[in-house]
Amino acid sequence: MxxxxxxxxxxxxxxFTLAPGFFSEIEVAAMCRQVEQWQTAGLLRNVATAGxxxxxxxxxxxxxxxxxxxxxxxxQALPFQPKVIAAVTDLIGSPACRILDQLFYKPPRIGxxxxxxxxxxxxxxxxxxxxxxxxxxxxxxxxxxGTLKVIPRQFHIKHPHDRDPDSDHHIRMKADDDDAVHxxxxxxxxxxxxYGTPHATGANITDEARCGVGIHFLNTDIGPDHLTQGxxxxxxxxxxxxxxxxxxxxxxxxxxxxxHEEVARLSAM
Numbered sequence: 001m002x003x004x005x006x007x008x009x010x011x012x013x014x015x016f017t018l019a020p021g022f023f024s025e026i027e028v029a030a031m032c033r034q035v036e037q038w039q040t041a042g043l044l045r046n047v048a049t050a051g052x053x054x055x056x057x058x059x060x061x062x063x064x065x066x067x068x069x070x071x072x073x074x075x076q077a078l079p080f081q082p083k084v085i086a087a088v089t090d091l092i093g094s095p096a097c098r099i100l101d102q103l104f105y106k107p108p109r110i111g112x113x114x115x116x117x118x119x120x121x122x123x124x125x126x127x128x129x130x131x132x133x134x135x136x137x138x139x140x141x142x143x144x145x146g147t148l149k150v151i152p153r154q155f156h157i158k159h160p161h162d163r164d165p166d167s168d169h170h171i172r173m174k175a176d177d178d179d180a181v182h183x184x185x186x187x188x189x190x191x192x193x194x195y196g197t198p199h200a201t202g203a204n205i206t207d208e209a210r211c212g213v214g215i216h217f218l219n220t221d222i223g224p225d226h227l228t229q230g231x232x233x234x235x236x237x238x239x240x241x242x243x244x245x246x247x248x249x250x251x252x253x254x255x256x257x258x259x260h261e262e263v264a265r266l267s268a269m
Contacts, residue, residue: 095241128196
């Protein structure tokens with residue numbers, strides 16, 4: 001699918017846009033099967049702490065896996081999907097690369113929130129509209145199970161951040177929940193939001209798990225040296241522009257067709 005002109009304009013004016021149904025049911029099934037394999041292998045880590053930013057707690061679980069790239073070909077191939085390349089190009093232009101991917105898993109009842117922050121507090125690019133996160137709902141995402149929420153039209157503000165005491169590594173900012181838009185989506189839906197957009201997730205108070213995947217893309221023409229210098233050695237994956245070669249330089253072979261192969265293999269398990 002291709003983003004509409006209205007979706008692109010909303011991203012540029014509000015700092016985010018929703019793309020319901022971006023991934024098909026079979027694609028979602030494959031991604032969920034991959035997550036199950038990671039869970040079985042014990043790869044997910046609880047980053048929640050007992051309010052001191054250091055001591056982990058069993059009372060709250062905010063499970064993550066970062067990065068995804070070393071753990072299977074499905075998510076290696078995802079950024080090379082034509083619909084992903086088209087959306088990223090429409091939103092932040094070219095040349096573009098993937099600079100980070102991560103999994104967020106909230107178990108039933110004890111799945112903890114992630115506090116308000118902006119990605120640009122980490123990435124520090126000069127134009128926050130030249131970087132986008134792609135947040136994929138692997139399960140139906142609602143207020144009750146802690147879906148993503150964003151604050152529109154604040155991406156140009158440099159919000160002060162401090163250390164998040166509820167996480168072993170995150171930072172946080174102050175924000176008013178009354179300003180938030182709750183991005184409720186069916187599984188397979190996507191939220192694109194720029195690096196300057198304040199965002200957070202709530203707790204999962206339901207009896208079912210809620211999982212999402214975040215993939216971050218950057219226009220490398222705007223990218224600062226700490227993100228782009230020695231790009232491939234940092235794990236960046238070039239999807240458009242003069243350094244893009246379908247993944248051959250990053251993975252030793254072309255990623256063309258790999259997504260569909262992996263989707264078919266995993267969804268059949």
